[in-house]
Amino acid sequence: MDETLVQIFKIFVSAALVDNIILARYIGLCPFIGMSSSLANGIGMGMAVTFVMVLASIVTWFLWFFILLPLNLEYLRIMVFILVIATLVQLVEIVLKKNVPNLYRAMGIYLPLITTNCAILAVTFFGVDYGYSLLEVVVYSISVALGFTLALVLLAGIRERLRFSRLSPFYQGYPIAFIATGLLALAFLGFKGLV
Amino acid sequence: MKNLWSYFKNGIIGENPILRLMIGLCSVLAVSVRVENCLAMGAAVTFVMVSSSTVVSLIRNWVPSQVRIPIFIVIISTFTTVVDLVMQAYLPSLSQAMGVFIPLIVVNCMIMGRAEAFASRNPVGLSIVDALGMGVGFTLVITAIGLVRELLGYGQILSIPVFPEHYQNMMVMVLPPGAFFVIGVYIALLNRFSRRSK
Amino acid sequence: MKKILQTALILGLVCVVAAFSLALVNQLTQAEIERRAREELELALKQVFPQAEEFKEVEPEGLNLPWERENFSLLQIFVVQAAGERVGFVFEATSTGYGGPIRLLIGISSRENELVGIQILDHQETPGLGSNITSPDFIGQFYSKSLTDPFTIGEDIEAIAGATISSQAVTRACREVVSYLEEVENL
Structure with missing residues (x-):
């Protein structure tokens, strides 16, 4: 039992901090830059990503180990996984709209954006590539999503303040957002070697 | 002819996917x-882009609009898998260097x-010309970023040393x-020049 | 109802065509991919043990493979043969570095009781620092070392400046392989 706990903690730290999906692996940048202009946006997007990421990882994990691998259909992986994610996003949207309108209001508008969020697809790939068990995949996807949300919220906080600082007009908006991200990434390098 | 050229140019300057629209960033950075990696990535993206645009345009008249997104996804992922398999077979070292970012072309x-x-x-x-323009625009930007990073980071270009040994x-x-610094500075430069030309 | 059927039919048709063309491309490339992977391994093995003529993968029975130690695991063993005789072994192992596992090959000559070569296959160490574990300056230190040497940073091995953990990972791998050899006698 102890050993699994240690293993889970290791996965958590490395997925959320050391290998932060945005700051160390450059995956999921489009929504990151697009959605980090305000704190509220950042949190909404983070929630939506967490939700879909965990669901998608579980579904693709079963598909990979119980259908694609036994049938030697590894080469259909890209197509199957992306279709699963696209379908899942639609389903989640419909179910939330009907049953949990509050939650839908909070993250509904971010859901359609998620289909083309590479972070989700990448996590489903990594989940099966690393040979994780089902429990580990769940922990892994939650940790990655937390890392994603953390980076998003951090940058959103910075950008909210940047609006009031005096900047060269050429740097306003995206350029300074990228440079701030670079500085964050530099800070996150400090986590390297932790696990 | 002139018309075609303007469609082509649109992808490179007017609506450059990376610097203007902020999309397709992950693989770039x-x-x-x-x-070397930049050129290969550019070629891979351009190939997927042109082939899927061709197919999508060919079948555009009999695709029911409710299922067009899934159909596009299937088409794009087919071509991405083709690129992935071909690169694994014939350019193994490049395919290893780019890892998961080849499959990620699909998104x-x-x-x-x-x-x-x-x-x-x-x-x-027209669709082919448009896709080519976008692909070339993508390749140009990614290579421009790669040039700066390889030059300053390794002192080399295309793995050939440029700077003195010290x-x-x-x-x-x-x-x-x-990567984040370079792209930030590039966008700022673009802002500066486009403002001037106005 | 008819509309739905038609839509589903078209979607299904597209999927079938796509799956078929992928199966075809897969057929065409699979052999090449496997051949390259084999060639690559063969080449790496040759570099680790240049005087060898043949490498044979050892059946893992009774060898406790994979052999796990702290931050180290031994994955596979190849028997090296030259002129019809068994001259040594190549060990494939992973050792945890700074950025994750480092996968490497270690060649041991059983006749001279020394380390003949090392080849790093895969690593995610920091570019410019830890990635120097692949440089001849560092790796060269291990060549022709006797198995009775301590294989310890600061004693007989000099670490790469600024990359102690990565250097330790490679050194540890050698040390563990030696201790495995001592533990398993009838290899």
């Missing part, structure tokens, strides 16, 4: 450590965006932060 919003916004509404010829490599350029 991850792969641009070396110019490059740029390709989906062009399929939906352009290829599904225009004849084949050059101290700027390691930050090879690491993630460098």
Whole structure:
């Protein structure tokens, strides 16, 4: 039992901090830059990503180990996984709209954006590539999503303040957002070697 | 002819996918450590882009609009898998260097965006030209970023040393932060020049 | 109802065509991919043990493979043969570095009781620092070392400046392989 706990903690730290999906692996940048202009946006997007990421990882994990691998259909992986994610996003949207309108209001508008969020697809790939068990995949996807949300919220906080600082007009908006991200990434390098 | 050229140019300057529209960023930043990788990535993206635009445009008249997105996804992922398999077979070292970013071409919003916004509404010829323009625009930007990063980070271009031996490599350029700095400065420069020309 | 059927039919048709063309491309490339992977391994093995003529993968029975130690695991063993005789072994192992596992090959000559070569296959160490574990300056230190040497940073091995953990990972791998050899006698 102890050993699994240690293993889970290791996965958590490395997925959320050391290998932060945005700051160390450059995956999921489009929504990151697009959605980090305000704190509220950042949190909404983070929630939506967490939700879909965990669901998608579980579904693709079963598909990979119980259908694609036994049938030697590894080469259909890209197509199957992306279709699963696209379908899942639609389903989640419909179910939330009907049953949990509050939650839908909070993250509904971010859901359609998620289909083309590479972070989700990448996590489903990594989940099966690393040979994780089902429990580990769940922990892994939650940790990655937390890392994603953390980076998003951090940058959103910075950008909210940047609006009031005096900047060269050429740097306003995206350029300074990228440079701030670079500085964050530099800070996150400090986590390297932790696990 | 002139018309075609303007469609082509649109992807390179007017609506450059990376610097103007901020899409397709992931692969740009991850792969641009070396110019060689950039060129290969550019070629891969252009191939997927042109082939899927061609197919989407060819079948545009009998695709029911409710299922057009899944159909586009299937088409794009087919071509992405082809690129992935071919690279694994014939360019193994490049395919290893780019790792997961080849399969991730499938979620490059740029390709989906062009399929939906352009290829599904225009004849084949125009769609190919548009896709080519976008692909070349993508390749140019990614290579420009790669040039700076490889030059400063390794003191080399296309793995050929350019600086004298004493050059101290700027390691930050090879690491993630460098990528973010370079693209930030590029966008700022673009802002500056486009404002001037107005 | 007819509309739905038609839509589903078209979607299904597209999927079938796509799956078929992928199966075809897969057929065409699979052999090449496997051949390259084999060639690559063969080449790496040759570099680790240049005087060898043949490498044979050892059946893992009774060898406790994979052999796990702290931050180290031994994955596979190849028997090296030259002129019809068994001259040594190549060990494939992973050792945890700074950025994750480092996968490497270690060649041991059983006749001279020394380390003949090392080849790093895969690593995610920091570019410019830890990635120097692949440089001849560092790796060269291990060549022709006797198995009775301590294989310890600061004693007989000099670490790469600024990359102690990565250097330790490679050194540890050698040390563990030696202790494995001592533990398993009838290899």
